[in-house]
Amino acid sequence: MILADRLAYASRWRRRPLAEKSLLSAGLLALALALPPVPGGALVLGTATALALAAGTPASAWIRLMAAPAAFVASGSLALLAEMDAAGLHLAADHGRQAGLVALRALAAIAALLLLAATTPTPDLIQGLRRLGVPAELTELALSIYRFIFVLQDTAAAMHAGQAARLGTDGWRRRVRSAGMLAASLLPRALDRAHRQETGLAARCFDGSLRTLSPLRPASPAGLIRVAVLLALLAGAGTWA
Amino acid sequence: MGVILEAQGLHYAYPGGGEALAGLDLTVRRGRRLAILGANGAGKTTLLLHLNGTLAPARGHVLLDGAAAGYGRAGRAAWRRRVGLVLQAPDDQLFAASVAEDVSFGPLNLGLSEAEVRRRVGEALAALDIADLAERPPHMLSFGQKKRVAIAGAVAMRPDILLLDEPSAGLDPQGTAHLLAALDHLRGDGATLAFTTHDVDLAWTWADDVALFTAGRVVRQGDAETVLADRDALTATRLRPPFLLELGQKARSCGLLRADEPLPRRSADGLALLDRAENRNHSQI
Numbered sequence: 001m002i003l004a005d006r007l008a009y010a011s012r013w014r015r016r017p018l019a020e021k022s023l024l025s026a027g028l029l030a031l032a033l034a035l036p037p038v039p040g041g042a043l044v045l046g047t048a049t050a051l052a053l054a055a056g057t058p059a060s061a062w063i064r065l066m067a068a069p070a071a072f073v074a075s076g077s078l079a080l081l082a083e084m085d086a087a088g089l090h091l092a093a094d095h096g097r098q099a100g101l102v103a104l105r106a107l108a109a110i111a112a113l114l115l116l117a118a119t120t121p122t123p124d125l126i127q128g129l130r131r132l133g134v135p136a137e138l139t140e141l142a143l144s145i146y147r148f149i150f151v152l153q154d155t156a157a158a159m160h161a162g163q164a165a166r167l168g169t170d171g172w173r174r175r176v177r178s179a180g181m182l183a184a185s186l187l188p189r190a191l192d193r194a195h196r197q198e199t200g201l202a203a204r205c206f207d208g209s210l211r212t213l214s215p216l217r218p219a220s221p222a223g224l225i226r227v228a229v230l231l232a233l234l235a236g237a238g239t240w241a
Numbered sequence: 242m243g244v245i246l247e248a249q250g251l252h253y254a255y256p257g258g259g260e261a262l263a264g265l266d267l268t269v270r271r272g273r274r275l276a277i278l279g280a281n282g283a284g285k286t287t288l289l290l291h292l293n294g295t296l297a298p299a300r301g302h303v304l305l306d307g308a309a310a311g312y313g314r315a316g317r318a319a320w321r322r323r324v325g326l327v328l329q330a331p332d333d334q335l336f337a338a339s340v341a342e343d344v345s346f347g348p349l350n351l352g353l354s355e356a357e358v359r360r361r362v363g364e365a366l367a368a369l370d371i372a373d374l375a376e377r378p379p380h381m382l383s384f385g386q387k388k389r390v391a392i393a394g395a396v397a398m399r400p401d402i403l404l405l406d407e408p409s410a411g412l413d414p415q416g417t418a419h420l421l422a423a424l425d426h427l428r429g430d431g432a433t434l435a436f437t438t439h440d441v442d443l444a445w446t447w448a449d450d451v452a453l454f455t456a457g458r459v460v461r462q463g464d465a466e467t468v469l470a471d472r473d474a475l476t477a478t479r480l481r482p483p484f485l486l487e488l489g490q491k492a493r494s495c496g497l498l499r500a501d502e503p504l505p506r507r508s509a510d511g512l513a514l515l516d517r518a519e520n521r522n523h524s525q526i
Contacts, residue, residue, distance in 0.1 A: 009381065063448035121378065123338025143338060151332050193333065199295055200334035203326035204347035204394060205318055211349045213358055213375065214341035 004117040012056040013119035019219035025230035028112035037101040041108040048111035077103040189216030245271040251301035259323040261287040263457035278447035280479040285437035294320040325400030331387035341375040347398040365397035405436035430461035445483035
């Protein structure tokens with residue numbers, strides 16, 4: 001299961017209204033982009049991390065979640081860390097200050113988004129998009145893909161275990177060959193499963209639309225105000241400093 | 242007991258394959274539990290897909306309350322409102338982000354109000370004893386839980402007849418017991434149930450009527466005791482008699498069970514017979 005999704009389902013904030021979490025995340029993202037990286041970016045990064053931990057995200061899982069995008073940011077910042085001229089490749093004249101600021105701003109923005117991802121299951125986000133007026137065709141497709149990912153993941157895991165049990169993953173040549181065969185047989189299986197799912201949906205009077213009732217979690221004015229106050233405080237602190 | 246669903250002379254062949262149904266006749270009686278027994282690959286799923294209108298026969302008819310069911314868009318929709326179907330693999334049926342959302346899909350397609358849909362979802366989840374799973378996503382459920390969610394999805398539509406394809410397949414004994422208890426609950430509400438299985442012991446324990454299905458035809462249909470005691474018909478279907486039925490017949494033949502007493506249907510009944518034998522031995526000593 002995808003790490004962010006697993007964390008979101010286990011999060012203490014899972015049942016908090018989506019509007020509050022979205023406002024918080026979008027607000028933090030805006031502050032990360034608008035405020036100077038020091039201290040604004042650092043404040044946003046620290047706040048998002050503290051809130052994620054408060055929502056029940058284990059610190060180790062939060063670090064793992066941040067690791068991949070952080071590595072991407074780090075590789076991108078390398079270009080700012082070094083300069084190249086007639087004398088050759090050497091450390092930037094600002095001793096990497098610019099690279100550090102860019103990386104801090106990027107990490108703050110990432111943390112703001114991951115706070116939402118680690119506290120809100122993907123289907124809730126898709127439902128939110130539907131309420132915002134995104135066409136049902138797109139949201140239904142996204143939900144179907146989301147569901148299918150896990151079904152295919154199970155199928156692929158079972159096939160991989162079957163290959164491994166017959167020594168199909170011993171040595172890289174066999175691994176590559178087995179992976180190719182797995183990928184090739186996954187497509188027809190996916191199509192077959194899709195066909196059977198169509199039969200299952202038809203049995204429940206499917207008329208071309210995948211309408212379902214989602215739980216009601218209206219945002220409270222008090223909750224929205226709390227989020228707005230927090231964002232205002234952060235904006236004030238970031239600007240004043 | 243009136244007939245609610247009937248198949249008459251159904252013929253069907255898959256493209257490039259042999260004849261899956263070859264002149265099949267079947268009756269489903271109102272308020273009864275019918276087990277359609279057949280060996281693996283006999284075509285039981287194909288039969289169920291005919292009984293809910295998903296597949297149209299090459300020849301023959303399916304009658305719902307005595308009237309031929311239609312295969313047009315409207316005809317099929319009306320048919321599926323009355324005949325629910327639960328597939329063997331629950332992942333083929335579950336598509337939504339959470340259990341409650343998935344169960345709400347069918348009732349919403351019936352055009353019910355949101356309040357009524359929420360009520361039915363709550364009732365179906367309670368009937369299948371999975372109310373605590375309402376907000377779980379399907380990929381975080383065990384196989385047995387998925388099965389019960391799939392059944393709840395059909396139950397929430399309150400069909401007159403519920404068709405279940407191999408309901409106990411892949412379940413451990415406890416999972417099967419849970420499922421049967423939930424289905425018993427439905428039967429208490431007057432639902433008609435028909436299920437396919439190759440498990441003769443399950444059929445004997447749980448079904449009122451039994452149909453033996455082989456080579457695309459029903460070779461014998463009637464009440465469970467009559468059909469499952471027919472050794473020739475069972476052999477022709479590549480099945481064997483249920484253990485408890487054989488035990489009961491043996492108990493009758495040796496005078497341990499009177500002819501007017503019912504044959505043991507559940508394990509506890511069989512064990513009670515053994516207790517009776519033990520007591521008789523003690524009294525003879």
